[in-house]
Amino acid sequence: MKILAYNEYQAPAQGDTSVLVLANDVNALDVNLDGITHIDLHFPSFTDGRAFSQAYLLRRRLKFAGDIRATGDVLIDQLVQMHRTGFSSAVLREGVDQADAQRQFERFAGFYQADAVNPKPHFAEPV
Secondary structure, eight states: OEEEOGGGOOOOOTTOTTEEEEOTTSOGGGOOOTTOOEEEEEESSTTOOHHHHHHHIIIIISOOOSEEEEEESOOGGGHHHHHHHTOOEEEOOTTOOHHHHHHHHHSOOOOSSOOSSOOSOGGGSOO
16 A cells, blocks of 8 residues: 655646545445546545445455545554454544654554455465
């Protein structure tokens, strides 16, 4: 997962038809992905997790292969779950250290359950 510092992020240019900024109350299954290479999903607060569901639907059901970026109130302890649900990049809140965020991925060696990144559960993987 690519982690961006707050000051590295630039909002999509107005009129850029390859980028979709999706409000978190939109049904991801209803969007037209023709020509879209990048989707921004917004977390208005850390308690609002609807963007997790949107990312999962985009990856697993709609087979979207482009960049899905988390923006807004992104906490470092949510980054691993964001990656597992389909996000490929995240913009950290202002003042959050990228190195601290990256260490979250070193804390977990693997997962038993299937997810958007690994569609087979651990027990179904060849030994």
